[in-house]
Structure formats: C-alpha cells, structure tokens
Amino acid sequence: MTCWNCGAAEPARFCVSCKALQPPVPEYFAFFELAPQLALDEKDLQQRFYGLSRKLHPDLFSRKSPAENEHALEATAVLNDAYRTLRDPIARALYVLKLEGLDVGEQxxxxxxxxxxxxxxxxxxxxxxxxxxxxxxxxxxxxxxxxxxxxxxxxxxxxxxxxxxxxxxxxxxxxxxxxxxxxxxxxxxxxxxxxxxxxxx
Amino acid sequence: MAYSDKVLDHYNNPRNVGSLDRTSSSVGTGMVGAPECGDVMKLQIQVNDATGIIEDAKFKTFGCGSAIASSSLATEWLKGRSVDEALMIKNTDIVNELSLPPVKIHCSVLAEDAIKAAISDYRKKQGSEVATPVAQTVA
Structure with missing residues (x-):
C-alpha cells in the first residue's frame, strides 16, 4: 500500500509523510485499531468512536481536495457502521462469525x-x-x-x-x-x- | 414483497397439514430449519413398504409464506411417487412452480432438505429393521 496522494509507503489512517487522509480500512476491528474479539471493552470502544468522529468529520475536509473529501465521507460511513455493529454483543458475534467464515446466513x-x-x-x-x-x-x-x-x-x-x-x-x-x-x-x-x-x- | 398467486393459494389453503405416526416404521420424518429466518419445517411421508410408493405426506411449517407454500407443494408432489422418484425433486422445481423471487430461494432449499431428511429417516428405519430382526414365531 502506498499513499494515494504522495506515494509514500505504508500510510496509516493519515499518511505519515503528507498527512492526507487515506481510504478507510473496511474491516471494523482494524478500523478501530483493535484485534478481532468477542468480549470487548465497550467503554473503550466508545472512546475510540468519539475520538475518530472528531478526527474524521467531513466538515474538517471541506477545504481539502475532492479525493480527500470523498475519503472522509467513506471513513465516516465505515465508522458509523463499525460502531453500530461492534458495540452490540450479538451483532458483534455475528460479525466475528462472518470474518471467521462461519456466516450464520450460509449454514x-x-x-x-x-x-x-x-x-x-x-x-x-x-x-x-x-x-x-x-x-x-x-x-x-x-x-x-x-x-x-x-x-x-x-x-x-x-x-x-x-x-x-x-x-x-x-x-x-x-x-x-x-x-x-x-x-x-x-x-x-x-x-x-x-x-x-x-x-x- | 408481492407473493405469486400460487404461493398465496398454498398459504391460504395449505395442503396436507398435520402429522403421521412418527414411531411407525413406514413413516419417515424430516425436521429442518433455517435459524436466520426463524423457520422450522416438519415433513413426513408414509411409504407402502411393499411397493415403495409414498402413500401419504404431511407437513407443518412455522415460517414465512414461501416456506409454507414450498412445503405444502412438496407434500402434493410426494404423494404417489416412489421414494427414488421423490429424491429427484429439486428445489429449482419448487422455485419455478411457485415463481419464488431470489430472496426466497432458500425456502425451496429447506423443502428439498426436508424431503431428503424424511426419506433418509425412512430408510434408516427400514435398514435397522433388517439389521436387528425381531423374533418371530414361525407358523
């Protein structure tokens, strides 16, 4: 993976070199920088959610390039879906089963x-x-x-x-x-x- | 979602609802389910041991209209067929007959699985009878 903006290698959520916001990681646990887990600390998850909401709010990117603006919108969408899924123990369990190839819908x-x-x-x-x-x-x-x-x-x-x-x-x-x-x-x-x-x- | 007329017909007038004597060696029972939809389906066949023809079939399904219609139709098709012929009923036949939309195809799969489970139960009963013969008084 390289930064879409400056080409630097292995960018994090924000490129270490040019600071541009990268496209979001689609996997929910990775998005929150967590390992897949079933009994997670919901308080900690909430803190992460609030922290990322502040960093990724699309308004913060309104004066950046259209591409970065788009990434902010995508990231916010993943953030909300990921939080909604991971904060509920049942939705979280169903998600982990899917990740591990035991999707409840495909039994x-x-x-x-x-x-x-x-x-x-x-x-x-x-x-x-x-x-x-x-x-x-x-x-x-x-x-x-x-x-x-x-x-x-x-x-x-x-x-x-x-x-x-x-x-x-x-x-x-x-x-x-x-x-x-x-x-x-x-x-x-x-x-x-x-x-x-x-x-x- | 709109159900086809045939689904509605089976849903409003389900054929062969009920149950057969589960303990009889001529009766095969198939119990299958799809937890994701909360469906559970019981399908039973009564087979003439001499001819191998399915003489009666009953079902009871707790689930959506398509699941009820699929199992109702299955019992109609089973009656009069041999066990081997019954195994040839495919879920796609049910899909075509009832014009099931793609999101309801799993209901027809459930019905096919129920048929297979009932036949397998019947065959197991028949087989085990051969394996453990009952003491008989020879005339």
Missing amino acids: STKDVPPELLEEVFELNMALEEARMGDADALAQLPGFRVRFEAMRAETDLAVAQVSTAWDATHAKQALTDLRGHLNRRKYITNLIDKTNVPDRV
Missing part, C-alpha cells in the same frame, strides 16, 4: 442440531394453540413471553461465556458453539415476537 440445514429444531417446533406448536384458542388460551400468552424471555437471558449468558472462551483460546469449537447459541437466540426472539395477543375483528 446448511445439517448445521442445525435436531434437538434445537424439535424444541423450537414444540414451542411453536404450543404457542400456536394458545394464539388460536379462546380467551383462556390467549391468557397464557404473557406466561409464554416470560418463559421465552428467561430462555433468551440464559442464551445471552451462554453467548457471553463462550465469547470470553474464544478470546482466550481462538478455538474453532468455541465459534461453532457460539453459532449454536445465536441460532437458538434467533429462534427464541422470533417466538417472543409471536407472544403478542393477536388482533381479532
């Missing part, structure tokens, strides 16, 4: 354990029965919600534990486990959404 059905599917299927059946039923059945919906929210809280705990484990070991198994927990969490979140009492005419 085959064989990656989803049958026990999880059985469990989700049974919960859906019970929930559907309550939703389609009379007033007594509908009255069970808030109870379902409480139960599902407790399940989600358990899953969040499991995500936090396996996150710490992966940061320490970078073991592939930890990521596979993480994906399993996130799959379950997504299913539970879906179930929670269905616990609202349906509108009936």
